[in-house]
Amino acid sequence: MIKLQHNLAKRSSDADPQGDLLHFLRDACADASVRFGCGSGHCGACTVLIDGQAQNACTTPVWSGDGRHIQTAQGLADDEIGRVVLAAFVDEQAAQCGYCISGILMRITGLLKHNPGATEAQIKDSLSRHLCRCGAHARILRAVLLAQKNIQHANTLP
Ligand code: FES
Ligand code: FES
Numbered sequence: 001m002i003k004l005q006h007n008l009a010k011r012s013s014d015a016d017p018q019g020d021l022l023h024f025l026r027d028a029c030a031d032a033s034v035r036f037g038c039g040s041g042h043c044g045a046c047t048v049l050i051d052g053q054a055q056n057a058c059t060t061p062v063w064s065g066d067g068r069h070i071q072t073a074q075g076l077a078d079d080e081i082g083r084v085v086l087a088a089f090v091d092e093q094a095a096q097c098g099y100c101i102s103g104i105l106m107r108i109t110g111l112l113k114h115n116p117g118a119t120e121a122q123i124k125d126s127l128s129r130h131l132c133r134c135g136a137h138a139r140i141l142r143a144v145l146l147a148q149k150n151i152q153h154a155n156t157l158p
Pocket of ligand 1: 035036037038039040041042043044045046047056057058059
């Protein structure tokens, strides 16, 4: 029996522990925000946070999520940093088709949680793990920089 926390929900399932976390989240947890792109760890569309660390769900076995906290774009509005990142992507209209955006939101939320002062080079390095077929990279980068500015501003408030 697999037991884990999925965003704010406790889940338990008798799904195959050798299956991949991407399909577990989509099928057993009804979370379509976790996107299937390449299925082989190359496009970043399926990125989730596992105990705060960004990982590709398509190459992560279900058993390795046991007992851990999995965060996805579906629950981002409930996360203190994720909510700011989400708002910045909306403000900058960063998505075109939006298919790649769930994974990018999770990658950037993880980055800004651990390193709110990340340099532009570090942000670009994070984004380099994600394919965006629409070519929305410039808008995505602007959104990340806006989120970072808003997080830093919130941290300076009394
Ligand atoms: S679907 Fe997981 S990296 Fe592409
Ligand atoms: S916005 Fe369409 S793939 Fe990135």
